Amino acid sequence: MTKDKALPKINGRKEVARSRIFAIESVDLTFSNGETRVYERMMGKSKGAVMVIPMLDDETMLLVREYCGGTHSYELGFPKGLVDEGEQAVEAANRELKEEIHYGARSIEKLHSLSMAPAFFDAHMDIFVANNLYPESLPGDEPEPLEIVPWKVSDYHSLLAQPDFKEARSIAALMLFVDSQKEST
Amino acid sequence: MTKDKALPKINGRKEVARSRIFAIESVDLTFSNGETRVYERMMGKSKGAVMVIPMLDDETMLLVREYCGGTHSYELGFPKGLVDEGEQAVEAANRELKEEIHYGARSIEKLHSLSMAPAFFDAHMDIFVANNLYPESLPGDEPEPLEIVPWKVSDYHSLLAQPDFKEARSIAALMLFVDSQKEST
Structure with missing residues (x-):
């Protein structure tokens, strides 16, 4: 089950865009099967x-x-x-x-x-x-x-x-x- | 009812940040009561x-x-x-x-x-x-x-x-x- 599977390894992260209220980072990943991907995600420091x-x-x-x-x-x-x-x-x-x-x-x-x-x-x-x-x-x-x-x-x-x-x-x-x-x- | 109320007037829009998959624009608004705000929103051309x-x-x-x-x-x-x-x-x-x-x-x-x-x-x-x-x-x-x-x-x-x-x-x-x-x- 992936529930118990190792998370992808984060090889690196960097901020790629920023506005007044949004910041976007790109994340360099290696999945447990060896596949690599570059994902983007919204950076948040929100308390929820x-x-x-x-x-x-x-x-x-x-x-x-x-x-x-x-x-x-x-x-x-x-x-x-x-x-x-x-x-x-x-x-x-x-x-x-x-x-x-x-x-x-x-x-x-x-x-x-x-x-x-x-x-x-x-x-x-x-x-x-x-x-x-x-x-x-x-x-x-x-x-x-x-x-x-x-x-x-x-x-x-x-x-x-x-x-x-x-x-x-x-x-x-x-x-x-x-x-x-x-x-x- | 605001359901039937005039939408805020969009005075101007401009792209303020862009990454590989995200684009953010800032929107200059005047509400029907005269209040002004600058909002940010994610630009999308998604088909849903x-x-x-x-x-x-x-x-x-x-x-x-x-x-x-x-x-x-x-x-x-x-x-x-x-x-x-x-x-x-x-x-x-x-x-x-x-x-x-x-x-x-x-x-x-x-x-x-x-x-x-x-x-x-x-x-x-x-x-x-x-x-x-x-x-x-x-x-x-x-x-x-x-x-x-x-x-x-x-x-x-x-x-x-x-x-x-x-x-x-x-x-x-x-x-x-x-x-x-x-x-x-």
């Missing part, structure tokens, strides 16, 4: 990211609609953001709620952890579910207020049918949450 | 990507374990790949099956479509479910054969618990498929 499913009540999730530069479109998804230096993931989750939907949460529990395109990125994200919300705001760095969109958990099929709700991590979070609700009833 | 859940029989999915350069680890997920120029997504799905798990499929149906981190990427992926498999191989560009890992759909909770099965798009695909199976029974 968080995504939160905020529950306004037992049935109602809060989503945000936000401008996304990669697709030049407004997209619907759960509040999310990067973990700051010196911050725990659960603290980042509560901060993002206050910045993006103007609620804090008295209860936040981890649902699952995800990666994103590990062929190119080392991007770890923890998914949380937040309950017992109370009004509290923190200033965010968004250029405009995010639209806050309530959605019934029981209507998750209609959410999946929205053309602007298609981000893989938001869909994974939704479906893991729906599954956990079904399991617990 | 596909992921396939191949069913060996009514109960058994086939996954692959593959080296991922971004995390320098072997990761478990569904067969996937880019759509080639001049190829339809469904053709790419069948080609990837032949390259990665050495089966073709007599029946392939689209399950859902995803994006990935639309704040930075314009990355569209179609998820397919493949049935009626038959042995057929095509040479892939992988440096080593991929380990093929069968998994019962009914054991999806044990799959979610694997530390090497955590890619957001594979989790989204699994959970959407499990949900579609529950709906149809």
Whole structure:
């Protein structure tokens, strides 16, 4: 099983491109069968990211609609953001709620952890579910207020049918949450 | 609703970094409230990507374990790949099956479509479910054969618990498929 197989040997790494927020390195690899490849990957020193499913009540999730530069479109998804230096993931989750939907949460529990395109990125994200919300705001760095969109958990099929709700991590979070609700009833 | 709100105006774009496989552009934006920002995004001319859940029989999915350069680890997920120029997504799905798990499929149906981190990427992926498999191989560009890992759909909770099965798009695909199976029974 490759699960237990030796990882490819990294013969060398070098930075090949850099912008304000991205840095790309090329990695010279020898696989355990002797094959060699030069791969590229995004260099990251991120502390990871968080995504939160905020529950306004037992049935109602809060989503945000936000401008996304990669697709030049407004997209619907759960509040999310990067973990700051010196911050725990659960603290980042509560901060993002206050910045993006103007609620804090008295209860936040981890649902699952995800990666994103590990062929190119080392991007770890923890998914949380937040309950017992109370009004509290923190200033965010968004250029405009995010639209806050309530959605019934029981209507998750209609959410999946929205053309602007298609981000893989938001869909994974939704479906893991729906599954956990079904399991617990 | 921002759903109907004017998109930010793109005042200018320029390439700020490029490597063999990545290109990054900076985009100068004015939001509808007058706020200005300079965002960065990955330039893509990709025809999109596909992921396939191949069913060996009514109960058994086939996954692959593959080296991922971004995390320098072997990761478990569904067969996937880019759509080639001049190829339809469904053709790419069948080609990837032949390259990665050495089966073709007599029946392939689209399950859902995803994006990935639309704040930075314009990355569209179609998820397919493949049935009626038959042995057929095509040479892939992988440096080593991929380990093929069968998994019962009914054991999806044990799959979610694997530390090497955590890619957001594979989790989204699994959970959407499990949900579609529950709906149809």
